[in-house]
Amino acid sequence: xxxxxxxxxxxxFSRRWNSLRARESRLAWIxxxxxxxIVFGLVIFPAFFSGWMSFHDVSLRNLGNVFSAPFVGLExxxxxxxxxxxxxxxxxxxxxxxxxxxxxxxSTGLTVLVGLVAALLLNRKFKGRGIARAVFLFPYIAPIVSxxxxxxWLLSPRTSGVLNDLLLRLGAIQDPLSxxxxxxxxxxxxxxxxxxxxxxxxxxxxxARLQAIDGTLYESxxxxxxxxxxxxxxITIPELRYVLGAVFMLRLIWTFNKFDDIFxxxxxxxxxxxxxxxxxxxxxxxxxxxxxxxxxxxxxxILLVFLMFxxxxxxxxxxx
Amino acid sequence: xxSDKGDGQKLNIFGHLxxxxxxxxxxxxxxxxxxxxxxxxxxxxxxxxSFKSYAEIGSRRPVYFPGELRLDAYRELFxxxxxxxxxxxxxxxxxxxVAAPTAIIAxxxxxxxAYAIARLRFRGKEALLNGxxxxxxxxxxxxxxxxxxxxxxxGGALGFGVQDNLLVLILTYLAQTLPVALFMLTNYFKSxxxxxxxxxxxxxxxxxxxxxxxxxxxxxxxLASVAMYTFMxxxxxxxxxxxxxxxxxxFTVPIKINMIFNDPTPRPHVVMAASTITTIPVxxxxxxxxxxxxxxxxxxxxxx
Numbered sequence: 001x002x003x004x005x006x007x008x009x010x011x012x013f014s015r016r017w018n019s020l021r022a023r024e025s026r027l028a029w030i031x032x033x034x035x036x037x038i039v040f041g042l043v044i045f046p047a048f049f050s051g052w053m054s055f056h057d058v059s060l061r062n063l064g065n066v067f068s069a070p071f072v073g074l075e076x077x078x079x080x081x082x083x084x085x086x087x088x089x090x091x092x093x094x095x096x097x098x099x100x101x102x103x104x105x106x107s108t109g110l111t112v113l114v115g116l117v118a119a120l121l122l123n124r125k126f127k128g129r130g131i132a133r134a135v136f137l138f139p140y141i142a143p144i145v146s147x148x149x150x151x152x153w154l155l156s157p158r159t160s161g162v163l164n165d166l167l168l169r170l171g172a173i174q175d176p177l178s179x180x181x182x183x184x185x186x187x188x189x190x191x192x193x194x195x196x197x198x199x200x201x202x203x204x205x206x207x208a209r210l211q212a213i214d215g216t217l218y219e220s221x222x223x224x225x226x227x228x229x230x231x232x233x234x235i236t237i238p239e240l241r242y243v244l245g246a247v248f249m250l251r252l253i254w255t256f257n258k259f260d261d262i263f264x265x266x267x268x269x270x271x272x273x274x275x276x277x278x279x280x281x282x283x284x285x286x287x288x289x290x291x292x293x294x295x296x297x298x299x300x301x302i303l304l305v306f307l308m309f310x311x312x313x314x315x316x317x318x319x320x
Numbered sequence: 321x322x323s324d325k326g327d328g329q330k331l332n333i334f335g336h337l338x339x340x341x342x343x344x345x346x347x348x349x350x351x352x353x354x355x356x357x358x359x360x361x362x363x364x365x366x367x368x369x370s371f372k373s374y375a376e377i378g379s380r381r382p383v384y385f386p387g388e389l390r391l392d393a394y395r396e397l398f399x400x401x402x403x404x405x406x407x408x409x410x411x412x413x414x415x416x417x418v419a420a421p422t423a424i425i426a427x428x429x430x431x432x433x434a435y436a437i438a439r440l441r442f443r444g445k446e447a448l449l450n451g452x453x454x455x456x457x458x459x460x461x462x463x464x465x466x467x468x469x470x471x472x473x474x475g476g477a478l479g480f481g482v483q484d485n486l487l488v489l490i491l492t493y494l495a496q497t498l499p500v501a502l503f504m505l506t507n508y509f510k511s512x513x514x515x516x517x518x519x520x521x522x523x524x525x526x527x528x529x530x531x532x533x534x535x536x537x538x539x540x541x542x543l544a545s546v547a548m549y550t551f552m553x554x555x556x557x558x559x560x561x562x563x564x565x566x567x568x569x570x571f572t573v574p575i576k577i578n579m580i581f582n583d584p585t586p587r588p589h590v591v592m593a594a595s596t597i598t599t600i601p602v603x604x605x606x607x608x609x610x611x612x613x614x615x616x617x618x619x620x621x622x623x624x
Contacts, residue, residue, distance in 0.1 A: 025442035027527055032448060035433040035498050042495035043455045046466035053466060066469050121351050132352065134610050138359055141606050143556040145574040146595030149581055150362045153369070153588050160382050162365065196358065228344060257459035260558045264578070279461040284563060289465055296462040303457065 054297045058289035069290070076294035085278055086295070092183065093271065096295075100274040101302070103187065104256040107194035111255075112248050114195050115202025116240075122203070123210045133207075140200035148264035151193055155179040186270035190262050194255060202247045209243040210236070249310045256303060275299040363599075370394070370593035377589050393593035404587075408594060410569060411576040415598075418486050418572055419554035422493045426501045426550040427543055429494070434505030435531055439514065449506070452499045460496075460559055467492060468563060484570035492560050497550040504549075508542040509535065548609050552602055573598045 054076055056069040080086055087095040094102070122133055139147060154162045157178030164176040179185050213236070221231050259276040262268060268277035275295060283292030369377070373390050376383040397408035437445055468482070475482040482488055512535070520530045536543070558574045565571050568579060577594045580587065 021441065024440050028436040028440040028442035028445075031432040031436035031440075034429045035452070035502055036448060038429070038491070038494050039452050039455055039498055042467065042492060043458060043463060044451070046463045046470060047458055049466035049470065050462050053469065058469065063469055063472055066473060117351065118355055121348065121355065124348060132356065134607060136355065136359055137606070137610075138363060138603065141552060141602060142363070142599050143574055143595070143602065144558055145556075145577045146366060146599045147362060149577065149588075149591050149595060150366045152581075153592075154362065154365060159380055160378075162382050165382050253457055257461070259461055264558070276459060276461040279465075283465050283468075289469060292465050293462075296459065296465065299459055300462055303459070307457070 050293045050296055053290055053293035056290055058293070060287040060289075063289065072290065076290045077298070080282070080291055080294045080298065083291075085273055085281070096273050096275050096278040097298070097302070099187070099272065100256060100276075100299070103191060103194075103262075103272070103274055104252055107191040108248055108252040108255050110191060110195040111198045111251055112202045112244060114199040115247070116206055116244070118199060118203040119206035119210055120236075122207055136203060137200045139197045144197075144260045145264060147197065148193070148261065151189075152180060152265060155189060157181065180266055181270050183271040186266050186272050190265055190272050193265060194258075194261055197261065198251060198255070202251065205243055205247050206240060209240055213239045245310075249306070252306060253303060256299070256306070275302075366592050366599070367596050369589055370596045372589045374587075374589070377587075393587075393589040394597075396587070396590050397593055397597070406576070406580060406590070406594075407569070408573075408576065408597070411571050411573050412597070414486065414570060415555055415573040418489050418493065419551045422490050422497065422554040423547045423551040425490070426494055426497050427547045430498055430501035430505050430546060431531075431536070431539075431543065433498075433502050434509055435535060437502070437506045438509035439517070449503075452502055455495075455499045464559065464563055483564060483566045485564070486570070488564055489557075489560060489572070490554075492564075493550070493554045493557060496557075497553050501546045501550060504546055505539070505542060508539055512538055545609055548605055552605070555598075555602060 053066070053069075055071060055073060056066075057072045057075070058066060058069045062069050085096055088098045089095060118136055122129060122136070126132075156162075156164065157176055157180070159165060159168065159176050161176065163179065164173070167173045168176065177185065179189050217235050217239075218231055221235060226234070257276060259280060262272050262274055263277055263280070266272045268274070268281070276299065279292050279295040279299065282288050282295055368384075368386055370393050371386045371389045371391070372383060373387070373392060376386060395402050396404050397406050399405060400407075436442070437449055471482045471488055475485070475488075480487075516538070517530050517534050520534050521527075525533060556574065557572075558578075561572045561575045562578070565575055568576065571579065573594070577591060577598065580594060581591050
């Protein structure tokens with residue numbers, strides 16, 4: 001190799017270029033590049049671009065020529081944080097940041113809980129279990145628009161709304177309630193809807209884990225005289241703990257990012273304005289793209305806090 | 321309840337008693353009924369309401385069973401001679417035009433990418449896979465703004481409109497679905513023994529020949545489930561369609577339903593008819609491919 005420099009370099013280069021390994025990795029890059037290009041081009045790059053926009057004054061006027069938008073420093077952030085819709089005011093009006101956190105934590109908790117109950121039900125052997133399992137998945141796979149509007153109609157403020165009708169018949173209420181346009185109630189409805197729609201995801205993950213639990217654990221517990229509750233408390237829950245944590249975290253992140261559900265149910269009104277909806281309002285209702293981007297970046301920031309918390313608490317504890 | 325796994329095992333007399341009269345059985349039956357009602361009732365309401373007349377819709381009390389199967393609502397959606405014709409067929413066609421290409425392109429691209437990640441050695445493989453999965457944590461609203469700005473700019477330079485452009489939608493749906501498609505297929509390919517392919521390679525097939533003759537036939541179920549899953553996402557998607565579509569002729573189904581819902585004269589039975597028509601294809605596809613799809617769902621697929 002060192003003896004004949006020129007020729008040696010050439011030959012080793014061409015050998016490396018043609019070696020099996022090099023051909024393999026070249027092929028790999030060719031095969032993965034379309035996917036990588038689309039995903040990084042339409043996600044990673046825009047994510048950074050969004051950060052850039054949040055420091056600039058971008059409106060409909062200069063949208064066609066974004067890069068000439070004037071730099072405004074932290075102006076957008078200051079405006080957003082001082083904005084009425086964003087800020088916490090009182091116990092009656094929380095502002096988007098607090099509403100977002102409360103909504104996503106509570107609805108995720110409920111989602112996981114309902115999913116756990118559903119998984120426990122389906123973990124039993126019974127006739128028609130396969131069908132029941134498929135049916136339980138319906139809310140999750142149906143188009144969001146369809147189910148959101150069905151819910152809105154079921155919750156109609158008039159006496160012809162199904163929930164009002166049922167509660168009136170039962171005598172639980174005297175007058176029909178307007179669930180979706182009452183502060184407080186609206187948030188509860190939105191949380192209930194989220195749990196209804198997304199519990200199947202938690203159910204599937206938990207069911208998969210439940211069915212992997214070693215049956216001999218329960219047998220030996222039964223020999224030791226454990227009752228059903230004790231078996232559940234000391235075998236099932238510890239076995240599920242890791243999946244519960246992972247599902248909770250995943251759903252928390254997705255719920256926190258979620259726009260459609262609340263937008264279609266309440267339009268973000270009556271104390272249900274969350275950060276994604278506020279982002280949409282800044283961007284496509286007042287056409288202030290800079291402020292919209294700043295709101296989205298704040299959302300991302302809170303998301304990262306959740307993620308750090310998860311990594312610190314669950315992953316580290318899991319290791320030890 | 322979950323602990324009730326001792327079927328066929330030896331139980332003492334109290335165990336037998338406990339198995340027959342117990343609270344668990346009662347709880348189980350109640351729980352199952354509760355869940356089935358809770359899940360199915362909204363769907364029953366959607367389908368039954370689509371057959372109601374305007375009088376039944378407007379009555380003081382909810383009508384739980386429509387008097388007869390009236391097709392008024394469906395006529396409004398599809399019959400051009402109806403005074404309030406919604407041209408819904410056009411919107412279904414639009415949705416199909418977006419969802420089908422998304423599904424086909426996603427399958428082809430993720431097939432190639434996943435094969436490379438599962439079978440070939442190359443630098444940056446892990447980084448690529450992790451980077452692609454990281455996409456899943458980004459909020460859609462964060463990407464919506466720069467995408468809108470970027471595509472407006474690119475569109476302006478190349479002379480195509482961003483608004484009402486179904487191609488733009490296909491592109492954004494691909495970006496949303498490719499990560500999981502890639503992830504699902506990579507896992508699937510890893511579960512196929514590499515020896516089968518090596519035999520093909522030794523027999524003189526090229527890599528692409530191996531993919532075409534061996535890998536694809538072996539992974540039809542996985543490919544079908546990826547296609548189905550991407551189709552469903554594109555068919556159901558709301559936010560990007562809302563942002564990128566402007567004129568009712570270009571609307572996809574979800575946006576059109578939103579428009580009918582927000583019509584000044586409320587017509588819930590039409591909304592329910594449109595929802596029924598939109599939901600049924602998804603349900604049928606799901607039930608047909610349920611077993612394969614569930615693997616996808618647990619892989620974290622339907623981000624939602």
